[in-house]
Amino acid sequence: MTDRLTPDQTLAAGSEIASPNGQHRAVMQGDGNFVVYRANGTPKWATGTDGRAIGGIIMQGDGNLVMYDSNGPVWASGTDGHPGAVLVMQDDGNLVIYGVDGTPLWATGTNITMMRVTGFLPTMNGFHFSNAFAHAPDIQINILGQNVAIGDAANGLCGGMAFAARDFFQAGQRPPARKDSPTSGVLFDLLVRRLFDSFEIPVGPARYAALMSPDLPDHETALSEIGLAPHGRAWVTIVEEWPKIRAGIDGGMPMPMALILIKDRDVFQMGNNHQVLAYGYDMDGNDLSILVYDPNCPDDNNVRINLDLGNPRQTTRMWHSHIDSARKEVVENVFAFFSQGYAFIMPPAIPTPDPAAVERSFKITNATPGDQLVKVFNPGDTAMLAPLPAGEFNVPPNQFGTWVFHKMLSQVRLTANDRFLGLASPGDAITITGDDTVEFRNTGQLAMPVRVYKATDDLMWVTLPGGQFTVGAGEIFRYTIPADVTTIKAIINGQRSNAVRGQVIIF
Incomplete structure (x- = not known):
């Protein structure tokens, strides 16, 4: 798809031109209207010619952008007399006609505020591997001669990757070029250290817990308005946290930010949230789109956090978006975000992987x-x-x-x-490849207790290891058959079912 109309080129009904960053489109609609849209579908400018039988819009050789119906011209930019002029849909959202010498002749005036940290792009300054690590302890502590493993890298190191990416940028260095996730060594140790730094213990976990809590409303309440209750998620995000992130970006530095992706009272679910590094933003009135380096999306310059800043007192939709390998937009809800305390450390010399x-x-x-x-x-x-x-x-x-x-x-x-x-x-x-589990699938409305025995245990005196559990209504439970057992029998609400590895039991 192109971003422009050149001399004597027609944009037919049902066609469009788009900005190179994909955030803005100028569409020649089938109803006769020529409209500029944002990526979120918001119309920002139109010729107001809907309801006319118009086959397209033409960038004439004389420099005039014109729409015709069967009776003649119905709309024109009035820029004739400038042969060779072109129409361009720009990254800043402005649709502009330029003369051959680069002089702007006409524009829709729909340009937005665009701010970027100079010199930072995920493809250059982010890590080139994904936040997907093999199972390995984050750290090991020697206790009485025994190595005790703490944490599991497979749960993700996004906070460490975000902090370390800024470390390298602030040091004027590029991250290592490797595309495989490290499992040990200097780089792995750096990511783990910066992950723990990103937790901001003890303040950080408390911030996560407060914003995760289902008891905290998304909007303001009568008590929060007068300072007798905590502010809602929208207020915290828009009024308190976004200005800090914006100030850092305006000052020329990418800003680590934490995304609240779940609502849960269980603090052990804290790891289901996420951390990214903000390096730019687009502002269109109250519509905000923050560009981020996302460790889950390596080498992607178009990952964004989107929201409307217009009413922090009301529940505000926020969402994370990126384009996947199939060129489809992937959207995930965000409940809130906050800026993270960051202190620079000089990244160590990273040896080339052996x-x-x-x-x-x-x-x-x-x-x-x-x-x-x-x-x-x-x-x-x-x-x-x-x-x-x-x-x-x-x-x-x-x-x-x-x-x-x-x-x-x-x-x-x-x-x-x-x-x-x-x-x-x-x-x-x-x-x-061998599936050594039996799937218990409860399709009923009540939770069901299950007891599992060897098929040869006719007296059913002793359940197999882990063989006594409850499957909730509408839930699935996978039981792993011990290696020395061939066939099991399961007692579900008094009913017996025999099974072997890979079988599904539905009740």
Whole structure:
């Protein structure tokens, strides 16, 4: 799609030109109206010629932009006498006719305020890998000679990536060019350190908890208006937090910001929120679109947070948007956002990844619908009783884990959910395809208790490990069959059902 009409070119009914950034369109509508739209569908200017039988609009060779019906011209820009002029839909939202010398001859006056941090773009200054990490502890602490793992990188390091991206920018450096997510080393340690910095303990978790709470209204209340109750999410975002973020961008620095994506009283769900780095904004009256580097969308310069600043006392829709690989817009609701306290640290020198380290690891992908607990054993440990260091980790569905071989090892034994997978060597890529779960699907209106036994246990004295649970109404529960069991029997509300791996039980 082009952004302009050149001399003697006609824009037919049903066609449009669009700004290079995709945020503004000039549409020749089938109803005869020529309209400038924002990306959110808001019309900003029109010729007012709807209801006419007009086949299109032409950028004439004499420089005049004209619309005709069967009786003659019905609208014109009045710029004739400037042969060679062109019509351009600009990134700032203004539709302009330029003469051959670059002089603007006519415009719709629909330009918006555009602010960018000079020199910052996600494709240049963001990390080129996604916020998707293999299962590995964020940090390990040695306690009485034992390495105790804390955290799991697979839950995401978005805050660390946002903070570190600003560190590199402020230091006048580019992030490492690598496109694979690190699992250890200097860069991984930096991201983990900056992740913990982004938590702003103890203030940060309290801010998340307050804005996540379902008890906090999205709008103002009579008590919040007089200072006797906390302000609603819209007020906090628009009145208190956005001005801080804007001031940083106006001052030439990208600003870390936290996005509230859930409402939940359970503070352990805090990790379901997100962190990004704002580096620009477009302001069209009260319509605000913030450009962000999103660690979940590497090398994407068009990720935005959108909202209307017009009425902070009322519930305000906010949303995160980007274009996916299928060129479709993906939209996620945002309930609030806030600026994050940031202090610069000089990023360390990041060594180029050692190809030998990659070659000393194997990758294991879970292609089953349930979690897989992977254990790694010494090849001589035929009983598989003691996993090797860091050799026990969980791999959720459609995710992967890696394990780096110790220098003295060239082969290991693997199990997944205690089923023997075989031997693995450095460089191997292993996929778990066998589904060792039974799916219990409750389609009723009441929660149902379930007890699971070996099929041969006629007396049903002892349930299998983890074999006593409740499946809520309309919910699904996956039970992992122990490795030494072939067939199970399940008692659901007094009814018996036998099952093997991969089976679905509907009740």
